Amino acid sequence: MKINIVGKNVSVTQGIQDKIKKKLSGLNKYVIIDENDVCNVLIRTYPTKQKIEVTIPTKFAILRAEVVDTDLYNAIDKVIDKLEDQIRRQKTRLERKHRDSLAENLLNDEFDQEEEIEVKTKSIVPTEMDLEEAIMKMELLGHDFFIYIDDETKKVAVVYKRTMGGYGLIETE
Structure with a gap:
C-alpha cells in the first residue's frame, strides 16, 4: 500500500x-x-x-x-x-x-425439475497467495469458495466453506 x-x-x-x-x-x-x-x-x-x-x-x-x-x-x-x-x-x-442467504435458500427450496437451470460463466486469473489470505478474501467477497495459486506449491488450489463449519482445501496435482 x-x-x-x-x-x-x-x-x-x-x-x-x-x-x-x-x-x-x-x-x-x-x-x-x-x-x-x-x-x-x-x-x-x-x-x-x-x-x-x-x-x-x-x-x-x-x-x-x-x-x-x-x-x-x-x-x-x-x-x-x-x-x-x-x-x-x-x-x-x-x-x-x-x-442469512444460506438459510433462506434452505427454507425456500422451490427447485422444479422441469425448469431450465441458468448457468453463469465467469473467467478468473488466480493470484498467488497463502491459505490465510485466500480465506480472508473469500470471506470479504462473500463467496462460498475461492480459487487461488498456493504460494508454497505454486499450484492451483480451492478453499471452500464446509456446511458443517470450518473450511476445506482442494489441491491439484
Whole structure:
C-alpha cells in the first residue's frame, strides 16, 4: 500500500511518518490491502487540537476515519482503532449476509425439475497467495469458495466453506 501523508498547518516529521506507516501496516492482518491502493492521510493542526483523516480505498469498500485530539500521536492511535472497528463490522456484516442467504435458500427450496437451470460463466486469473489470505478474501467477497495459486506449491488450489463449519482445501496435482 502506498501512503500519502499531507500536513496542513504542520510539518510532517519523519517520526510522525514512521508512526503512521507502522500503524497502517498493522491493518494488513485484518484485510487484504493491495500494494497499488493509495492511502491518503491528512493531518491538520488547530490552535488547541490536532485532526487526522485517513482514507483507504480497497476493492471491497472505502475505509475512512477521522479523529480530533489534543495530542497528534493519540489521534493516530484512535484513528487506527476506528479503522479496525470498521473492518470488523464489515466482516461481521459479510458473514451474517452469507449465513442469512444460506438459510433462506434452505427454507425456500422451490427447485422444479422441469425448469431450465441458468448457468453463469465467469473467467478468473488466480493470484498467488497463502491459505490465510485466500480465506480472508473469500470471506470479504462473500463467496462460498475461492480459487487461488498456493504460494508454497505454486499450484492451483480451492478453499471452500464446509456446511458443517470450518473450511476445506482442494489441491491439484
